[in-house]
Amino acid sequence: MRPQAAGARQSESVGNRTARTDGGEREGVIVSGVSRHFTDRRGNAVQALHEVSLRAAPHEVLTVVGPSGCGKTTLLELICGLQSPDAGAVEAAPAALMAQRDLLLPWRSALDNAVLPLQIAGLPRKQARAQALPLFRELGLEGFENARPSELSGGMRQRVAFLRTLLAGKPVLCLDEPFGALDAITRMQMQSWLAAALARQPRTVVLVTHDVEEAVLLGDRVAVMSPRPGRVVQELTIEMPRPRRRGEREIANLREQALRALGAEDPQ
Amino acid sequence: MIRGSRMANALPPLMLFVAAIGAWELYVDLGGVDPVLLPAPHEVATAAWSEAGVLWHNTLVTVKEVALGLLLAVAAGFALAIAVHLWRPVRRSVYPLAVGSQALPFVVLAPVLAFWLGFGILPKLVVIGLICFFPVTVTTVDGLNAVDPDRVKLLRTFDASRWQAFRFGELPAALPAALSGARIALVVAWISAFIAETSSPTVGPYAGLGRQIMTDLSIVDPAGAAAATAVLFFCSIAFFHLLSIAERRIAGWAQPRQGESR
Incomplete structure (x- = not known):
């Protein structure tokens, strides 16, 4: 049976992954x-x-x-x-699922696809974009913020989908x-x-x-x-x-x- | 969009149009056709020129009816589709009746609509709306049903509410289908305006192109009727073009980009 809403939305935990036993x-x-x-x-x-x-x-x-x-x-x-x-x-x-198919929404830009979970959590679009931007660039997607999924390569689409999964928090x-x-x-x-x-x-x-x-x-x-x-x-x-x-x-x-x-x- | 390519797009229909008009002119002039049966294009043009004022005012009336009626039809059709999609009772009760409504000859409604809504534009808008909402409803319902279930699943893993899944996942995905429905509605709108005008009692000097056509025919002025018909023809093309521009704005993502094959 699934525990009810255990864990915070945004797990901001930063630490050494091997030493960490709490939680x-x-x-x-x-x-x-x-x-x-x-x-x-x-x-x-x-x-x-x-x-x-x-x-x-x-x-x-x-x-x-x-x-x-x-x-x-x-x-x-x-x-x-x-x-x-x-x-x-x-x-x-x-748990957040990253499916085999990237399932990017074709009407949203790359960055807007990535921030979808943040928007669903209630963050305004602008704020969500600002929050996701550093990670977006880190994934080598800089310059493609406003590109449609159809304009991205398979690898880039996969990275956007991955970022979206991460941002689900x-x-x-x-x-x-x-x-x-x-x-x-x-x-x-x-x-x-x-x-x-x-x-x-x-x-x-x-x-x-x-x-x-x-x-x-x-x-x-x-x-x-x-x-x-x-x-x-x-x-x-x-x-x-x-x-x-x-x-x-x-x-x-x-x-x-x-x-x-x-x-x-x-x-x- | 490059200007040159747009010109190139307009060329084939223009050539076909000129050829058809030419053939028609020759047929009437050389074939000995009675001009009361079929006026030649030059007679139609002359009639259009001499009746330009009346034609213009009637065009304004009809264009207004079509624009407002279409707005009403698209709004109602879209809203009904969403209701059909989201609420099972609506799907089961209203949808079949909406299908049946399309078989009604709306002429029979004209007296009661005039009784309820008066002699102005309103009863006509209702007739146009009733005829044109249906394609929008059908294509939008299909569009909503065709949404990739994996996408909805994905939104669920992000804890999207039913409303959010609809807003972020289903609604945008169904927009292109809804716009296809609007395009069909637009094409039907002109003939439904004709039905609305000729079946509704009207007051005032100008009653629209449909009325003008019927009046011209009754006074044996086929060239005048043909001139009004020609205006309908060009209005339909112009509106269709406007809608295509709107479509590119609203759902450009669903359209093949310039240079891609269709």
Whole structure:
């Protein structure tokens, strides 16, 4: 059962993410024994998740990796309260979802898209824009404040969507393949940017990806999921210090472990 | 928009128009057609010139009716669409009746409208409004229904209220559809003004282009009737153009930019 409006709107917490233990369970995510099915177009019941148990401690980055169709998106929607489980329980602080599709509103400019959650929270547009502008520039979007989404590249759109998710001010961020649509170089830049941003302003993050390396690079812990019906088949704790570099030996080892758990051997 | 390209856009319809007028002139002059049946373009032009004053005043009357009636129709159609979208009882009760209303020959309403609203412009506006609101309602309802459900979901994760989800997510998304409805309404508005004018009793010297057409026909002045018809023709094009400009202002994001293919 979801706790009622736990956590403030704007979590302004600044601190060392590893040392921080206060805030309690309020800002974390606990998924226990959750099953969920959906009905496909032909009316057949499809089991998306089967007795999934996961935990993300406050300010921990949990990455969930698994093949397509393992119920990762369903998992995030459960955490965000957009769906209810058939069985089991989801306890989560208020969560903001960044969906696979950027879902930018085509009639709003890039900056106005980013500040949407602030406006919904009641901030006047002008103030919201002023507040978001520094982050907007930091994301390399300077000069595109008034561009329509149709005028932005895929990478830029993704960054605007990401900023919008951040500005929702929820203690938990649910990121569904946030960098999936990006080219390799932009993707690497965004991964380091995310790691740096979280170091500065810690949030509890549940990041879903099918990229094993990304999961290992960004996560404090990695949950490996099986194909449908999705189950957690392995959890890896990653104690490497940050910033992590993809060339490192330990990363490669962990990556191989995760791939083995997925039932795929590294071809190299 | 570049001026040159706008000129280029106007050229094909202009050429077609000139060709059609030319063909019509030749047909009447050389084909031996009785000018009472079909006046030649030059006769229409002469009639327009000699009746310019009357034509002008009647044009003002009709343009005013259409502009106000259309405003009424768009406002009412839009409001009804929102009500249909947001409140299930309205969708179930009013929508089917609105569909049925379009089958009514509004001529039958004229006496009772005149009884309620007098002999001024009001009863005519009601007739134009009743005929023209429907396309706006239908396209707006469809536009609102077609909003990407994932977007509404997204707004929900930002704790948007039902009203905020509507205001930030659904309403702007449905605007282009509403404007398409307004365009259809605009095209129908001229013929509905004709119906309104010819079915409503009116006082005063100028009763609009529709009335003028009927009067000219009754006194066997087909050239005069054709001149008034020609004015309707050009008014419709001009209004359509104005609406397109407004559309670019209001919902420019939904239109292909210059240089993109349609």
